[in-house]
Amino acid sequence: MKSHIFPAIKMTLISIFFFAGVYTLVVWGFGQIIAPNDGKGEVVNYTTAGGAAAYGYANIGQNFSMDQYFWSRPSAVGYNAAGSGASNKGPSNEEYLAQVQSRIDTFLVHNPTIKKSDIPVEMVTASGSGLDPHISPKGALVQVSRIAAIRNVPEEKISALITQHTEHPLFGIFGPSQINVLKINIALDQLK
Amino acid sequence: MNTEIIGVVFMFGLTLLLAIPFGRYIAKVYKGEKTLLDFFTPLENAFFRISGINAQREMNWKESMVALLTINLVWFLFAMFVLMVQGWLPMNPDGNPSMTADLAFNTAISFMVNCNLQHYSGETGVTYLSQLICLMFLQFVSAATGLAAAAILFNALKERTTDKLGNFYNYFMKSLTRILLPLSIVVAIIFLFNGMPMTFEGKDTITSMQGDTVQVSTGPVAAFVPIKHLGTNGGGFFGTNSAHPFENPNYFTGIVEMVAQFIVPLAMVFALGFYLNKRKFSWMIFGVMTIGFLCLAIPNMIMEQHGNPAIAHMGVDMSSGAMEGKEVRFGTPASAYWSILTTVISTGSVNSFHDSFMPLSGMNQMLAMMVNGFYGGCGVGLLNFFIFIIIAVFISGLMVGRTPEFLGKKVEAREVKIAVIVTLMSAILIKGGMAIAAYWITADPSLPWLNNPGFHGFSEMLYEFTSANANNGSGFEGLGDNNPFWNISTGIVLILGRFIPIIGPIAIAGILAGKKYIPESAGTLKTDTLTFGVMIFAVIFIVTALSYFPALALGPIAEFFSMH
Structure with a gap:
């Protein structure tokens, strides 16, 4: 377990950055272009x-x-x-x-x-x-x-x-x- | 046939059509063969380098499980912490408060284990920051955890003798970058076109046509909903999940959401066949799962279309079916179909409210979760089904008087013991939890738990424990569940109901992989035949359906008879 704990923490931080951060911004960016009313709903x-x-x-x-x-x-x-x-x-x-x-x-x-x-x-x-x-x-x-x-x-x-x-x-x-x-x-x- | 039935048939057919090629693709990903998305390789390597992980180093099954549990523990601690302090953190335009410790405990576990039982309501219970970095993040990684575990199973079933079963982190990362992320972006774009909100602004205040002032909750919904379904998570952005018109704006998005939650579990069944080069075996599994699914879904569609007899008695036009808790844009057949789809595959998202379904429809939803292997959740569905296969192999072996073998490996006492423990554990958790809850509410009937009296109230509690154990996350939402009893009891059931059915099958697979490979001979039990399919179905029926019959008799079955 000990040898896995630091890799796990680092992996968690970088996954949060990418899958919650970058992914969200990508979807938001698309929303600004293709969604009605700048992504706020019709x-x-x-x-x-x-x-x-x-x-x-x-x-x-x-x-x-x-x-x-x-x-x-x-x-x-x-x-x-x-x-x-x-x-x-x-x-x-x-x-x-x-x-x-x-x-x-x-x-x-x-x-x-x-x-x-x-x-x-x-x-x-x-x-x-x-x-x-x-x-x-x-x-x-x-x-x-x-x-x-x-x-x-x-x-x-x-x-x-x-x-x-x-x-x-x-x-x-x-x-x-x-x-x-x-x-x-x-x-x-x-x-x- | 009317358009609503055609719609349902179309959804099923479309998913199957997409799942077969997608299964072939998943098999390639886990084998490490070349695919179209290899441009992610540098990104994955960067992730591994920063984390200090050597993704090439093969692990045995025990080390994989240690890695899996360790990283899950980190996620849990992180999520619980954020949820308890979210009120003070940024991205909270609606000023929602921090969670109490017991609610944060339940919510963090629930999203970590891919269940998404929600004892809060999205509009008031969480901030945008929590939605994204806790809940949506866990929706990605918990699905990837299940898929990685299934990939280890695939690897273990190869025809050879080894204890090296690939690298957990490698499978985990590839599940994210090659399967879940690309699909999520595609689905998100479809949703954006259909007017699903994607904004960081807070509630809007509008005046209705009748002159009432109404606040309208909104948020980054279009990022959240794709992975909620693709990862078979099911936790809603809003309180009413995919019944909410912002979370599921029209019939088309309804189709997309149903295909999205179904595609990965179904594709995994075919991926197994492509991976092991045993496609007939996949079709056998698909056949058993589909028959089980249809046995639950078709009666539900009929019962819901028939409507509530007590309301029919009042003399109104019942042609649209049982519409309490359902939305006009989906209609009764698609709602009834979704209710079984979401319960067989551990998604737990809803487009209609299960508490208001007819008694036996509610029973079928519970049976779907009790079996939890007719398709099942992302990766874990196949692990559950593997347990049924092992038991069926063992019983078949006993019946014909041969040493049971599965894919060239002897199945012996140790493996069968693990399989039986995993199966019995579900029954103990559901019925044990139910017994405690029933005792508690009987001792103090003033507890604000039940939204409905009598048998239906019993069903509300039974459903909650069943959903927690199956890591499903749907509910008979009338249950007043945001209190320490439900938060803590279901939290414990959630953890055990997640990790025992992952560790158990992986342990069996790991042990089998280490055994001597015996080439197939005339005396080998064929596992890709109709006969064996019937055998598995019988095992599932006996060990799950029958063992829960007494509990179901006290809830939905009793309610059914009281109404007729």
């Missing part, structure tokens, strides 16, 4: 509900609970982007099941024209990160009549917006379809 601009100009991150979901917007999914951490988290509730947990039931009830109160069997399950269950930026196309369609009524816009226009904002499976064949909630809500505000 940003989108919008006007808030209060009328102020602001910006947010396209990939970081926001809490949407006002009736004039497409709602985002429930979040275990209230869309706290400085403390992501899931509910970690087990499937048989009674308290959790009661919470899901109450989300269903709330959803029906705000969307009186829809049937319970139209609510996709992801709209009443919390996401993994608590920051899920997406909903499914079904999750958007089920909100059309509420948004059309409150915004006084024909339903077809809202449905067209959904079609336009649906991100299709990768290369058309891999994975699910989805809608970025922030982006579609920005478009909703711009709808004439």
Whole structure:
């Protein structure tokens, strides 16, 4: 062991320098060239509900609970982007099941024209990160009549917006379809 | 077939397609043959010169293990020290505090042993400096340690008699410069294109569309995530790991991350065949591992797609499956596939939260870790599988009444004893730890440990010890685990669960290498056949699956029946 200890220490120091230092700087350098927004993540601009100009991150979901917007999914951490988290509730947990039931009830109160069997399950269950930026196309369609009524816009226009904002499976064949909630809500505000 | 299933089939096929040529390349690297990346040679030599290491000098298995343990000890002391003082060190724009001693102990061990069980949350628990020079550094070197150990095994299985099994430092450095680093840079570039952050700035404060003020954590994520997967480490930059939209922005990065965590373990299986020139033997191992993997993954995808029966009962549209703890951009099939991939190969990164999976899906995740040899972690997966091979050889030998032989070497009592100790050790660590935890929580039910009552709470604790022993690092994250009991108990399980399954197989290999080589004859047990594959599968089933059955019956199986 004694003959290995000094080589081990020296090897450790030089590996830290190279694999934590040089490697990180190389990746950072590439980021400055090829990543969107200098490697800080894609940003989108919008006007808030209060009328102020602001910006947010396209990939970081926001809490949407006002009736004039497409709602985002429930979040275990209230869309706290400085403390992501899931509910970690087990499937048989009674308290959790009661919470899901109450989300269903709330959803029906705000969307009186829809049937319970139209609510996709992801709209009443919390996401993994608590920051899920997406909903499914079904999750958007089920909100059309509420948004059309409150915004006084024909339903077809809202449905067209959904079609336009649906991100299709990768290369058309891999994975699910989805809608970025922030982006579609920005478009909703711009709808004439 | 829908697009989500096609996506999963594609990911598996793509990994296999890449792993075969990559395995050939790895075999060349460990044999010391010429490769495309030989321009790293001067750099490696400089590292050796500065460290005062003669990388040409061959070591026997004992000396390799001493070298391995010594350098791991240095890493542990360094990491624990930095984590305990990180609050005062630079590169801490968010002002995160230093770790308590027990948390630093757990975290340092956990990253040193390639586990990455995280009892802290990345946003608040560590600084950028710690993320890079402790955690990411350990992600590189712990993976390289496992690969170096596997390279020693490869060397020991050659057809000759020797006690010289290569140089540990040489294998270690080549694993870093020739395998992990180049792949990490390629993967990082893909991530950067997809908008993964790479910045040293602290939290940003934004106003949401509804007018809430929100702080957004960020950091040098795109450097961290590639090696997290390529090294089968799995520790997340953020608290929610690869479910976090900055750590895994879209379905494409999801594919890349799944391929990245799978490629090295899979390539190692083929590398063994190329190295020893026994490709059929590799295909036999691949077959056993893949059947085991599919037996766990397919039921999980079906159960998760089926959804939670208790929620179905409420009358909503269940077509997207069990979405609690899952993200829309990945969907249920890819999340269920990942959950088994990450548990069979000791990565432990998650793109969905295992605590909220259906009871039997959770059981399959635990079984994957209990076996820990269907592919398995970087290098160490093959070491675990080697133990199963030795036991299968021994039992087959007894069944036909011949002296058991493996690759021309007699397998005798000493080797089998070591193999059995390694296997039983897992069961003792998991069930022993579980027994203590169950006693403790029963004696004091007010402890803030469990996030869910009843059987599921039992599963949370069982999962934690299983994950620690398998050096996996995923969790039923509802468990309140940042307290001295969990930090220290899992810390001890982590060390034993790492080094016994490395030292044991290397010891067996070292002993076998020193034995007389007996050329193959008509009486030799063929180890590259379907029959032998079935034998290994039976051994795995009996020594792991069945020995954990009582514990699983009290957790996930009981929960399953309570729901139906």
